Amino acid sequence: MTALWYSGSVQDCGEAKVYIETTIIGYLAARPSRDLIVAAHQQLTREWWDRHRPRFDILVSQLVLEEAAKGDQQAVRLRLHVARALPVLRVTEEATGLSRQLTRRRTIPTSAATDALHIAIATVHRMDYLMTWNCRHLANAEIQSAISVLCDSLGYASPRICTPEELMGG
Numbered sequence: 001m002t003a004l005w006y007s008g009s010v011q012d013c014g015e016a017k018v019y020i021e022t023t024i025i026g027y028l029a030a031r032p033s034r035d036l037i038v039a040a041h042q043q044l045t046r047e048w049w050d051r052h053r054p055r056f057d058i059l060v061s062q063l064v065l066e067e068a069a070k071g072d073q074q075a076v077r078l079r080l081h082v083a084r085a086l087p088v089l090r091v092t093e094e095a096t097g098l099s100r101q102l103t104r105r106r107t108i109p110t111s112a113a114t115d116a117l118h119i120a121i122a123t124v125h126r127m128d129y130l131m132t133w134n135c136r137h138l139a140n141a142e143i144q145s146a147i148s149v150l151c152d153s154l155g156y157a158s159p160r161i162c163t164p165e166e167l168m169g170g
Contacts, residue, residue: 015055015056015057016055016057016128016129017057017125017126017127017128017129018056018057018058018059018127018128018129018130018131018167019059019060019061019089019118019121019122019125019127019129019131019159020058020059020060020064020086020131021064021118021130021131021132021134021138022063022064022067022068022079022118023132023133023134024045024131024132024133024164025060025064025068025079025082025083026068027041027042027045027046027133028042028045028046028049028079028082029075029078029079029081029082030042030075030078041133041163044163044164044165045133045164047164047168048164048165048167048168049164051168052164052167052168052169055169057087058086058087059086059087059088059089059125059127060083060086060087060089061088061089061090061091061118061121062088062089062090062091063091063114063117063118063121064083064088064118065080065083065084065088067114068080068082068083089121089125091117091121092121092124094124095117095120095121095123095124095125096117096120098119098120098123098124098154099113099116099117099119099120100116101150101154102116102119102120102147102150103116105150107143107146107147107150108137108143108147112136112137115134115137115138118130118132118138119138119147119158119159119161122158122159123151123156123157123158123159124156126157127159128159128160129159129160129161129162129167130159130160130162131162131163131167132161132162132163133163133164135163138161139161139162139163139166140161144158144161147161
């Protein structure tokens, strides 16, 4: 299965657009964990995927495909099977530039430059949500405020960064 490059106008989609970061793909494709917290995250991710995903336009990026392709080959096959079935956003120069601003201004640590690029891709492609289980640098209330302020100052509207649990509806 090959990647489907998203060629439509993202802003014209009728449904809310969700950029799925690599941790979501990883949790969907992983064997059940013995770690209780990880197992709970896996279960919530699968529940969201099965019950709530149809309400949204789901997209990944080339960066997600690259990250999903690393590691154990059996796990890689499972992750790529999920990820390649979704439309793929390009990593543009605009996204790379915004990513550099996020790290240069210390909104995101330079050690987490890949996380900054996920934010930038979702932002420049006008995603409504960025879904992740990375709560250290992404789904983090303190960092989200700083991301929003920086993006606003540069003329962008940052996506709402959330976990699957936060996007299960009312």
